[in-house]
Amino acid sequence: MNFLPTVTALGHATIGTGADPRVHGIVVNTAFDRVSGKPQSPYPGMSPRTLMALTLADLWNLETEGQAVIISQGSVFVAVAGLVGHGACLLNARPTILASYSTQGGWETNSECYKLPEYLKNQKSAPLWEAAHGQWMGHDIANPDAVSRSALFPKFEADALVAMIENEPVGADDLTDLLLVNLKAPDFVGHQYGPDSPEMRETLAEQDRQLARILEALEKKAGTNRVVVVITADHGMPPEPQAPRKRYFNKDIVELVHKKFDPDRAALVTHFDARNNQLFVDKSRLQELGLKLSQIKEYLEAQPFIYAAYTEDEIKNASLP
Numbered sequence: 001m002n003f004l005p006t007v008t009a010l011g012h013a014t015i016g017t018g019a020d021p022r023v024h025g026i027v028v029n030t031a032f033d034r035v036s037g038k039p040q041s042p043y044p045g046m047s048p049r050t051l052m053a054l055t056l057a058d059l060w061n062l063e064t065e066g067q068a069v070i071i072s073q074g075s076v077f078v079a080v081a082g083l084v085g086h087g088a089c090l091l092n093a094r095p096t097i098l099a100s101y102s103t104q105g106g107w108e109t110n111s112e113c114y115k116l117p118e119y120l121k122n123q124k125s126a127p128l129w130e131a132a133h134g135q136w137m138g139h140d141i142a143n144p145d146a147v148s149r150s151a152l153f154p155k156f157e158a159d160a161l162v163a164m165i166e167n168e169p170v171g172a173d174d175l176t177d178l179l180l181v182n183l184k185a186p187d188f189v190g191h192q193y194g195p196d197s198p199e200m201r202e203t204l205a206e207q208d209r210q211l212a213r214i215l216e217a218l219e220k221k222a223g224t225n226r227v228v229v230v231i232t233a234d235h236g237m238p239p240e241p242q243a244p245r246k247r248y249f250n251k252d253i254v255e256l257v258h259k260k261f262d263p264d265r266a267a268l269v270t271h272f273d274a275r276n277n278q279l280f281v282d283k284s285r286l287q288e289l290g291l292k293l294s295q296i297k298e299y300l301e302a303q304p305f306i307y308a309a310y311t312e313d314e315i316k317n318a319s320l321p
Helices: 008-017 056-063 078-083 125-132 153-167 185-193 198-222 250-261 282-288 293-301 313-315
Strands: 032-035 038-040 068-073 096-099 178-182 269-273 279-280
Touching: 008 056, 008 078, 008 198, 056 068, 056 096, 068 078, 068 125, 068 153, 078 096, 078 178, 096 153, 125 153, 153 178, 153 185, 185 198, 250 279, 250 293, 279 282, 279 293
Parallel strands: 068 096, 068 178
Antiparallel strands: 032 038, 269 279
């Protein structure tokens, strides 16, 4: 069952490859593995093997035989992998630098495909919340995930990127180098507190300051007028709904379906990630209940907060423009 999607992994892979999702193969933020019965990342095990098209970085890695400096950084691997591509996990390619924020509050990589500079391995986010006594704007931020949803995080990201700019031979010759970066704090804060929140305004102001710092470091290292910068957005966000309207979350939709169709076992929906807008239904349970996907579709579309839903067959049969 499909709804209209907005997804991080899809967008970054599209930017990195210049191809449509139906070509590069990254179509969701989390896929549901019907064999294991569990959701999984579009890049299982931090591997880029599911990315079915080459990125600009991949092509430049091959073209320059690994001589170009290629640096990628992001706060979630699904974003940065789509930008930088396959690294050394591509035939005849060399490892590129990839730093991804880890759940332990440091930087990590997949050493099979990429390399992580030694000077980043001991950089941790814990000092951010320790210096702030675990609080930011009245919120508890005393763990690696929570601190990333604060205006303290842009400096942590910028510290790592500036360190790579200063320590790697960026701009040292006439060969064009690539820096591919996902600055994630506005996205994290926007999801947590909303796009019109004081928290978001504070984070955007800090992000601007850190972006200026990054650009200054680039020009200092590579030289004035020797840097081309492209900035793009991840996605927009709707404002908080006005009463009596409200937001509906993953669990609300799942509970709605189960209450209507499977109140006894609540086993009909196996996975729903609102980022993908794909509702996975257990087909065996569907058959046990004597139901069709079209019935679930019609019920969802009857809800005042859902514009349209599509069954798997409708997606398969859709004509491409």
